[in-house]
Amino acid sequence: MKALEIRELGHTYHDGTAGLRGVTLSVEKGECMAILGPNGAGKTTLLKHLNALLLPTSGSVIVGGRESNKKNAATIRKKVGFLFQNPDDQVFSPTVLEDVMFGPINMGHSREDAKTMALDCLDSLGIVEVAERHPAHLSYGQKKKVALAGIIVMEPEILVMDEPLAGLDYSGQKGVKELIRKLNHEKGITVIFSTHLTERAAELSEHCAILNSGSLLTSGKTRELLTDPEILKRARLEPPVVTSLLLPLHPEKIPITPEEGAKLLADILRKRTNGTEKKSGRD
Numbered sequence: 001m002k003a004l005e006i007r008e009l010g011h012t013y014h015d016g017t018a019g020l021r022g023v024t025l026s027v028e029k030g031e032c033m034a035i036l037g038p039n040g041a042g043k044t045t046l047l048k049h050l051n052a053l054l055l056p057t058s059g060s061v062i063v064g065g066r067e068s069n070k071k072n073a074a075t076i077r078k079k080v081g082f083l084f085q086n087p088d089d090q091v092f093s094p095t096v097l098e099d100v101m102f103g104p105i106n107m108g109h110s111r112e113d114a115k116t117m118a119l120d121c122l123d124s125l126g127i128v129e130v131a132e133r134h135p136a137h138l139s140y141g142q143k144k145k146v147a148l149a150g151i152i153v154m155e156p157e158i159l160v161m162d163e164p165l166a167g168l169d170y171s172g173q174k175g176v177k178e179l180i181r182k183l184n185h186e187k188g189i190t191v192i193f194s195t196h197l198t199e200r201a202a203e204l205s206e207h208c209a210i211l212n213s214g215s216l217l218t219s220g221k222t223r224e225l226l227t228d229p230e231i232l233k234r235a236r237l238e239p240p241v242v243t244s245l246l247l248p249l250h251p252e253k254i255p256i257t258p259e260e261g262a263k264l265l266a267d268i269l270r271k272r273t274n275g276t277e278k279k280s281g282r283d
């Protein structure tokens with residue numbers, strides 16, 4: 001069943017810039033899809049259409065069976081949680097706790113319930129200690145996590161995230177990646193996120209769509225797309241480092257994540273060691 005459908009979507013900004021040109025793409029319920037592309041490819045423009053922050057100037061976007069337009073915008077926003085690329089566009093309350101409580105209170109929860117829900121979310125993101133602080137005084141990474149907490153607290157059916165890992169340190173990225181996997185695998189939330197790094201798509205998403213200059217270059221299985229040098233070249237994207245390093249060693253079984261790379265190297269070394277031992281046994 002489809003979570004959303006994008007049909008021949010075009011978006012021309014007021015100044016005449018074409019942000020998107022005729023993009024057709026669908027996302028199944030429960031899928032995790034990466035939108036890959038270099039700077040200016042149209043990732044943010046595409047994602048903003050998924051919760052009616054932008055409306056099509058041509059073509060259409062259907063979310064949960066409803067066409068995205070002015071009339072349906074409020075209903076669509078209840079289904080789709082949207083994480084902005086820049087957390088300053090999202091976090092505005094006087095304290096972090098108030099900010100994360102805002103959504104649940106708006107949905108009709110009591111202040112007490114909203115507080116418990118907000119604290120749980122902040123805790124799951126490892127930032128409960130900043131609950132009473134003013135969001136404007138937080139670091140970029142902390143703000144990004146607060147913005148994410150404000151979205152996941154609403155338990156949306158579809159989670160759209162614009163560059164969710166950009167600007168986070170190692171442990172921040174690790175935590176957010178684990179959270180994305182948990183929301184997708186355990187809670188069945190459909191996840192769509194943008195990135196310009198092929199590594200992120202390889203680690204998190206089985207499917208991806210590649211944008212270039214506002215057009216959809218291709219979409220399909222992440223593994224197939226990221227191991228196709230011709231596609232990557234046309235998309236102006238670099239393959240994951242592990243793929244570039246190990247491709248010459250084993251072109252039939254190309255790794256796309258560090259874990260796959262480590263396993264491949266261990267297999268090759270084991271075979272070589274066994275071969276050497278057998279050989280020296282015969283001598």
Ligand SMILES: Nc1ncnc2c1ncn2[C@@H]1O[C@H](COP(=O)(O)OP(=O)(O)OP(=O)(O)O)[C@@H](O)[C@H]1O
Pocket residue numbers: 013014015017018019037038039040041042043044045046085196
């Ligand atoms: N408000 C706007 N007005 C006019 N043109 C815009 C506007 N926002 C984006 N664009 C243009 O639309 C195109 C796509 O921009 P978009 O922000 O969607 O790219 P992106 O893939 O998200 O890039 P990045 O990786 O830098 O975030 C670019 O040419 C950009 O200059």
Ligand SMILES: [Mg+2]
Pocket residue numbers: 043044045085162
């Ligand atoms: Mg962007």
